[in-house]
Amino acid sequence: MPTRFRWMRLQPQETALIAITAAWGSTFLLVHWxxxxxxxxxxxxxxxxxxxxxxxxxxxxxxxxxRWRDIGAGVSIGVMIHLGYGLQTVGLQTIDSSTSAFITAMYVPLVPLAQWAVFRRRPPAMAFVGAGLAFLGLLLIAGPDAFALTLGTGEIVTMLSTLPIAAEIILISVFAGRIDLGRITIVQLLTAGVLGLLTMPVVGEGFPEFSWVWVACAVGLGVSSCLIQLTMNWAQKSVSPTRATVIYAGEPVWAAVIGRAAGERLPATALIGGALVVLGILASELKLVRRRRTNRRRDPATPVVSNRE
Incomplete structure (x- = not known):
């Protein structure tokens, strides 16, 4: 059977995920400050x-x-948020944002593989193609230094952060259609916040001196985090983890655009990488359709029957 491509219409939920990915991309710069x-x-x-x-x-x-199941679902996602964002933030103390964005993007191919391994749900073929193109684009965005990483503490903890980030995306899809949207959003955000403060004495971190910089960044990121998690919980009721992940892969592209506005210059390879990320998102929107053959050979002796009366 011949195979053809068919474009899948962009759902409102997917459009919302693209919008929050743009906001997500701005967080690297704020966290770095x-x-x-x-x-x-x-x-x-x-x-x-x-x-x-x-x-x-x-x-x-x-x-x-x-209900207890609301609390259980929210806490499980909140733990993943705490570990993912926490380890990523620890890494940003010693590595620059482009390297962090590259390493964090490792969750892009992790999600479809984890979904396949854990839930035995094989993603569509074009989802793998889209994820692969997006990941290749992220390599080019990171630049040549990304291919010669010296695995220091910052690189290692950032690499570890990709595991809970991938788990968060999958867990949100698992619970999204079963749990109340407002309750799970509240529980997961408060869980991540409380665990963040409880981790301070464990690692020997003290309270910082007052600064309007971290106050402003915390308030700004608090508002954006609420919007981001709320949108993810709502949208992933109908958007699969793999498709959502490919959309999230546009995060470093938005981060690069914001960095450009802040005075950073993008090399040609980064522009090509951004194009590949967009191409990956478009590829994931394609659906393989096998066309059935309808032109069977007709026996010449068989009369043609008309549907007309």
Whole structure:
């Protein structure tokens, strides 16, 4: 059977994920600024406590009927948020944002593979093609230094952060259609915030000196984190983890655009990489369709029957 490609229409949920990915891409620059004035776990804790407080105000009525399964689902996702964002923030203390973006992007091919291995759900073929193109584009965005990484502490912890990030995306899809949106958003954000502060004495981190820089960054990222997690919880009710991950792969592209506006110059390889990321997203929107053959050979002796009366 001949195979043809068919474009899949972009759903409103996917459009929303593209929008929050742009906001997500701006966080690298803000976190980088904040790390010059604050410790990583304090900042992660404050950031998500602010996000959780905002979500409580928005969904306070939903808390009246909260159930243990709401709490369990929210805590499991919150733990992954705490580990993913926390380790990534620790890494940003010693490595630059482009290297961090490259290493973090390793979750792009991890999600479809993990989904296949854990849930025995084989993603569509074009999802792998899209993820591969996006990951190749991220390599080019990172530049030649990405191919010669010296695995220091920053690189190692950032690499470890990709595992909980991938787990977060999968868990959100698992619980999205079963749990109340407001409740799970509140619980996961507050869980990530509380765990961030509780990690401080474990790693020997103290409270930072007051600075309007980390205050402003924490408030800004708290608002964006609430919006990002809320949108992810809503959109991934109908968007698969693999398709969502390819969309999220555009994060470093947006980060590069914001960096350009802040005065950074993009090399030609980074522009090509950005194009590959976009191509990967478009490829993931393709669906392979096998066309059935309808022109069977007709026996000449068989009369042609008309449908007309």
């Amino acid at each position: 904040a790390m010059q004035h604050s410790g990583p776990w304090f900042f992660v804790g404050l950031r998500f406590l602010i996000a959780g407080a905002i979500s409580v105000v928005i969904f306070r009525k939903a808390l009246r009927g909260i």
